[in-house]
Amino acid sequence: MPRDSRRSPRTAARPAERRAGDRRPTAPDHEERDLSAAPLYSPARVRDLLDRHGLKPTKSLGQNFLIDGNILRAIAQAGGAGAGVPVLEIGPGLGVLTREIASRGAQVTALEKDERLRPVLAETLDGLDVQVVWGDALDFDYAALPQGTRVIANLPYYITGLLLSRFMRAPGIVSATVLVQKEVGQRLAARPGEENYGFLSAIAALYGSVQHVRDVPKGAFLPAPDVTSAVIRLDFDRTRAAPEPAFLSFVETALHHRRKTLRNNLRLTGMEGEAIDAALEAVGLRPDVRAEDVSLGDLRDMAVKLGVIR
Numbered sequence: 001m002p003r004d005s006r007r008s009p010r011t012a013a014r015p016a017e018r019r020a021g022d023r024r025p026t027a028p029d030h031e032e033r034d035l036s037a038a039p040l041y042s043p044a045r046v047r048d049l050l051d052r053h054g055l056k057p058t059k060s061l062g063q064n065f066l067i068d069g070n071i072l073r074a075i076a077q078a079g080g081a082g083a084g085v086p087v088l089e090i091g092p093g094l095g096v097l098t099r100e101i102a103s104r105g106a107q108v109t110a111l112e113k114d115e116r117l118r119p120v121l122a123e124t125l126d127g128l129d130v131q132v133v134w135g136d137a138l139d140f141d142y143a144a145l146p147q148g149t150r151v152i153a154n155l156p157y158y159i160t161g162l163l164l165s166r167f168m169r170a171p172g173i174v175s176a177t178v179l180v181q182k183e184v185g186q187r188l189a190a191r192p193g194e195e196n197y198g199f200l201s202a203i204a205a206l207y208g209s210v211q212h213v214r215d216v217p218k219g220a221f222l223p224a225p226d227v228t229s230a231v232i233r234l235d236f237d238r239t240r241a242a243p244e245p246a247f248l249s250f251v252e253t254a255l256h257h258r259r260k261t262l263r264n265n266l267r268l269t270g271m272e273g274e275a276i277d278a279a280l281e282a283v284g285l286r287p288d289v290r291a292e293d294v295s296l297g298d299l300r301d302m303a304v305k306l307g308v309i310r
Contacts, residue, residue: 079152079177095124142170185230279305
């Protein structure tokens with residue numbers, strides 16, 4: 001992916017001088033206001049940036065820009081942004097969260113797909129320790145990130161699951177503090193037996209732990225999304241052995257229809273009913289146990305009994 005470290009200088013028009021006694025001109029509706037004192041995340045500054053660069057948020061790219069300073073600070077704080085910390089941000093957009101992270105001394109790599117934002121980021125990130133990498137987040141080599149990397153990002157909602165799975169498998173990433181749909185956050189943090197427990201909950205638990213930081217209302221974005229969001233922090237335990245691909249596939253199958261019985265879900269794979277019944281009995285599970293009520297430890301024991309893993 002091409003890397004761009006150039007910065008465009010910011011320029012501001014100087015107001016015309018007015019002599020004493022001159023009549024104050026009436027400002028036309030389209031006259032630019034002086035927004036230099038307004039924070040970058042303010043709605044006025046965000047609209048100004050978009051207008052000056054002829055941009056409109058692209059829904060297909062999940063572009064909803066944060067306009068709440070308290071939430072920006074909460075994300076950076078929860079993510080562990082600090083002096084010398086390597087941080088990866090996905091989708092910096094206008095650079096609002098990027099500036100908050102970089103202002104804390106972090107070494108930021110910002111991955112952006114939308115080439116229209118080149119002049120915007122050159123303006124808003126001028127003078128900061130930020131490396132912008134232009135390209136698709138799904139094509140990025142996360143395995144090459146340095147040890148101790150922290151992901152801090154307002155993720156595009158349409159690829160949240162795919163990105164989280166990449167973060168989990170990247171050995172250099174120690175945590176991911178991300179803004180996601182509230183429903184996704186609930187699924188990530190759910191435990192066996194809870195309403196939102198499923199494959200996403202299980203895979204997150206296999207790699208580490210999940211913490212709900214805070215909910216984020218629709219009004220904290222411009223434009224406002226259709227759903228409420230949440231800030232979630234995932235901490236990855238790199239001292240654990242990575243889950244076997246065969247076991248991950250087994251867990252996905254077992255929890256595919258989480259409200260159905262574990263037996264029925266496994267039967268859909270072609271496994272013999274007698275073998276499943278024997279494994280359930282050996283592990284100490286009821287024949288009619290629902291998939292959502294089975295712990296990861298019991299699923300691993302089932303996988304061993306059924307010969308899926310050793």
